[in-house]
Amino acid sequence: MQIRDLPYSDPGEPDVRSGPRFLLWLGLSQLRGQLRCLGWGLLHQGAVAGLPLAVGFAVQAVIDRSGRSLTLAGALIVGLGVLIALGDTMLHRTAVTNWITAAARVQQLLARKTAELGSALTRRVAAGEVVAVSTGDVEKIGWFIEALSRFAAAALALVLICTGLVLYLPSLGVLVAIAVPVLALAVLPLLPRATRRADLQREKAGRATELASDTVAGLRVLRGIGGEELFLGRYRRASQEVREAAVRSARMWALISAVQVFLPGVLLISLVWYGATLAQDGRIEIGQLVTVYSAATLLLLPLRHFEEIAMAYSFSRPSAQRAVRVLSLRRSARPAGLGPVVPEGDLYDPVTGLLAPQGLFTAVVCGDPDEAGRLADRLGGHAEPVAQPGGTGPGDAGPCDTGPDGTVTDAPATEGSGTGAVDGAPPLPSVLLGGVPLDDLPLGTARAAVLVQDKDPVLLSGTLRDLLDVPSSGIVSADQALAAAQCADVLDALTRASAGADGDPMDTRITERGRSLSGGQRQRLALARSLITDPEALVLDEPTSAVDSHTEARVAAGIGQLRKGRTTVAFSSSPLLLDLADRVVLVHGGRAVAAGAHRALLRDEPRYRAVVTRETGVEDAPPSQRTPSRPEPADASPPDRTSGRTPGRTDNTAGAAEEVEEKA
Structure with missing residues (x-):
């Protein structure tokens, strides 16, 4: 695999049973690149190892005053120099290729997993952790994969050099052969402590980074409450902890480096002293002593690779563990059995009994906003991710349990707890679209069939x-979507902020996450983006929570008109939106308990009325303790809008609905 061939057409299925197993799988996945790097490394190390022999011949030729031997030694040195240059260049080239391709493979795996899980990913793994894995951790993993082949070449070179010295001059070669393994393994007792200190440093650095990100994101709020100094003090303490941990980690790695310098120095001194004694006694020649000394000196280069591989593994192992934590999550254990054809028909959830008929605008009312968010994700096939067998991290705790086949089973369906199945029961049945289970569709087809917009959409x-x-059907244009989402004021603001002379709002740049816009403007732009896609079924979670009542009425009418004939589900408790829906469903205690028109439910269903009018306690009281309200006829006059209002949304009952009809 070359860099020009990236990205991979298929990054493969990783081994996510543990971090070391993932590193092993990653190395074996690039076996061809590893072998190329090993070959060039052996050429480089072998040429370097041959230099002492050539230098020894040259020294002995000078002593013997042999011009022919000196010429041959010079030619040998030139040839070895060429090989060293070639080997070093190609070794660096292949090693960097291995590094980049390994990092790219991990990034592709993470991107594929993120696309597969969607919004369910960040409920089990923090978004900051996913970013950290895809940036810094990817580099550390690539470093280990790149260093692996160079370490193997260095280890083989040490074996060859020691064997050659033993055969060339046993009296000194045996001393070197015994000392080299001791030098290579001398730092092993220090590595566990160094690894622990490095892990602690990275953990504290991650906390400090997270604190800094939260502080920057909430800077406007902090200034409003005068909390800058408080958070600044917290960050100072966190940064000082990072500094202290970094110093302690650096001290341990400095000790390892000192050992790597001190012990080879002792070997060289011993070798020179013993070799000089043998040369003085006439048992070896001067050229042989120079050869052995030069070879022992050059052994320090491959020995450095032992320290590097130890550092690379200590840094990459926790990074691999974090990558495994993300990659071990999966959406479903069901194989994709259907083709890419998008099914049509009613959207039905067999767990809650929620039915959204095809072509109608269905509003869903939930007393618990968290339950509404979970149900919205479920309608889109975004099941809670679970860990694969043997994976680490997810699946050990959280709001969901894992079924026998590895798919998700939520907590038991108790009063107010949401949907789910009892622990150990079969996996939850999939949401059906036109009678076809979403979990049986290929991921891309399922995403194209049902689009879910959550309550906090992100603008890139x-x-x-x-x-x-x-990607869209091409039926809904950008102008139609923007008009339906009531984005006229957004376009005016972008026109004024446009840098171009024509003031085209379409060419105006939107900052990261749309921070230059208000919450309501961001929400409406995200709604327009969803309307453009024109999916078979569109699921909206609180699509008008950040806008005022007048804009909300127009947005609800725009959605109903633009999506006429298409299946639309909106989770909301706003009477303005509910009155414009074709059908309203009340979900209570994890089950759909009532369905009908907004005004009929408001008159006949106390639990529905309690949620919509913001009453407290009625929806949770037993039926015998509920106080029924006096039914109002459908043509009742609007109630007094200046009395009986509760905090929060003020548009309620049938009077608000009639006002909507007039404005629409």
């Missing part, structure tokens, strides 16, 4: 044209 940086350039 770029121009508005880039933001709206998404």
